[in-house]
Amino acid sequence: LFKYKYRNLRSKSAPHEIARDYFDENYPAYFESDWFSIRCAMLSRKKYCCVLNNFISVKDYEKNLIDSGAYDFVGKMNQNARLECALLEAERDMTIKQIQQLQKVEPAADSEETRVTVNSALELIDKHQSILDQIDIYKGLSKNCSNLRAYVYPRADITEFKTSTVIENKQWIHQSYLLDAASVLPVLALGPEEGDDILDMCAAPGGKFITMLQHVQNQARLVANDPSKSRGQHLHGVLHQYLPVDYDIQDTIKTVAFDGQYWAAIETDCYSKVLVDAPCTNDRLSMYETEKNTDNIFCHLRKNERAKLPELQAALLKNAVQACKVGGTVVYSTCSASRWQNEFVVQFVIQDLLDNHNIICELEDLKPMTNLLKDEFNFYPNATVGALVQPHLEANFGPMFICKLSRTT
Ligand code: SAM
Numbered sequence: 001l002f003k004y005k006y007r008n009l010r011s012k013s014a015p016h017e018i019a020r021d022y023f024d025e026n027y028p029a030y031f032e033s034d035w036f037s038i039r040c041a042m043l044s045r046k047k048y049c050c051v052l053n054n055f056i057s058v059k060d061y062e063k064n065l066i067d068s069g070a071y072d073f074v075g076k077m078n079q080n081a082r083l084e085c086a087l088l089e090a091e092r093d094m095t096i097k098q099i100q101q102l103q104k105v106e107p108a109a110d111s112e113e114t115r116v117t118v119n120s121a122l123e124l125i126d127k128h129q130s131i132l133d134q135i136d137i138y139k140g141l142s143k144n145c146s147n148l149r150a151y152v153y154p155r156a157d158i159t160e161f162k163t164s165t166v167i168e169n170k171q172w173i174h175q176s177y178l179l180d181a182a183s184v185l186p187v188l189a190l191g192p193e194e195g196d197d198i199l200d201m202c203a204a205p206g207g208k209f210i211t212m213l214q215h216v217q218n219q220a221r222l223v224a225n226d227p228s229k230s231r232g233q234h235l236h237g238v239l240h241q242y243l244p245v246d247y248d249i250q251d252t253i254k255t256v257a258f259d260g261q262y263w264a265a266i267e268t269d270c271y272s273k274v275l276v277d278a279p280c281t282n283d284r285l286s287m288y289e290t291e292k293n294t295d296n297i298f299c300h301l302r303k304n305e306r307a308k309l310p311e312l313q314a315a316l317l318k319n320a321v322q323a324c325k326v327g328g329t330v331v332y333s334t335c336s337a338s339r340w341q342n343e344f345v346v347q348f349v350i351q352d353l354l355d356n357h358n359i360i361c362e363l364e365d366l367k368p369m370t371n372l373l374k375d376e377f378n379f380y381p382n383a384t385v386g387a388l389v390q391p392h393l394e395a396n397f398g399p400m401f402i403c404k405l406s407r408t409t
Pocket residue numbers: 183201202203204205206207208209225226227228231258259260261277278279280316
């Protein structure tokens with residue numbers, strides 16, 4: 001009671017307390033009563049996923065993972081997408097039969113019966129087209145990142161992964177990379193493929209970059225950019241820990257350090273896929289005490305930087321779309337649940353590109369992907385733009401916002 005009564009008199013200058021207060025004030029309007037359980041999850045131990053290193057043999061390590069109850073959620077998604085395809089194909093065949101049957105009906109001139117038949121046929125034709133579109137989406141998902149193996153423990157299982165290193169050709173090399181499973185989703189949304197030219201605009205420390213690399217290996221060209229010197233060094237360190245020394249990265253991997261806000265001044269219409277994993281308030285981390293106050297973006301000294309985040313994020317996304325080729329894909333992600341950093345940034349950029357650069361971007365529907373992943377993740381149910389992984393005690397991943405845009409002009 002004493003604590004409660006005097007809670008508000010205590011100095012609240014610690015950045016993690018400012019962050020908690022800020023979220024308590026702003027997030028209930030968005031999450032409604034779910035906010036309290038989301039808050040609880042964000043203050044509890046988060047879960048990881050384990051991305052296997054395809055550059056070395058990890059047979060025994062993978063067997064141990066399976067024996068301990070973990071499963072590859074990307075492989076499961078691919079398999080469920082194939083099942084969904086088979087179901088849709090059966091529905092398509094049935095619809096075609098129904099259309100053929102209606103075509104056999106002899107039209108009686110201008111009767112009510114004829115009107116009903118024609119309307120039913122038109123509805124079936126629309127349904128047939130929508131089934132064909134869905135089959136295309138699920139076919140894509142069934143092959144999406146199929147070389148990637150990302151293991152998780154089932155919902156509510158809080159077993160932790162152990163990292164492991166082996167010696168290959170006198171070099172210590174990691175068998176897996178541990179990261180928040182929600183961080184794999186921007187990569188799945190981007191769907192890197194053989195022959196792609198991919199730009200990771202905010203790449204350090206490299207979790208998503210390493211994940212993409214595990215899928216495409218040397219079958220696509222990848223550029224990892226990050227202007228921060230220290231974080232860039234971290235990225236080099238990560239590459240060194242995962243790629244064998246004799247692996248030639250010259251032709252396929254490039255690391256650069258530009259300010260993404262001015263990317264279009266150097267390159268436009270260059271990449272088939274661009275990932276913008278933007279700097280953000282990093283909600284989960286901000287709620288914890290840090291060694292140095294300035295590590296947390298909610299500290300007083302970083303107030304202006306925090307206020308300017310949406311501006312920076314919009315500039316990064318805008319330049320990413322300009323760097324992308326017509327017909328290419330851009331994925332924007334943050335680890336914040338703030339609408340100002342997520343959907344408002346995306347909506348602003350789509351309008352700005354149209355008004356000032358004559359560039360049309362279309363929002364891609366992520367529902368087929370999130371439907372296939374609902375065993376592993378809790379998604380915010382009322383998302384109007386993209387998808388948001390909502391932390392939950394039983395599936396403690398995220399928050400992670402993901403939005404997929406395709407450039408059409
Ligand atoms: N994608 C990374 C991963 O999966 O490990 C995490 C990226 S982190 C959320 C955001 C990154 O954006 C930081 O490393 C930061 O240095 C970088 N960044 C900040 N300002 C930038 C800018 N103007 N242009 C490009 N990157 C920037």
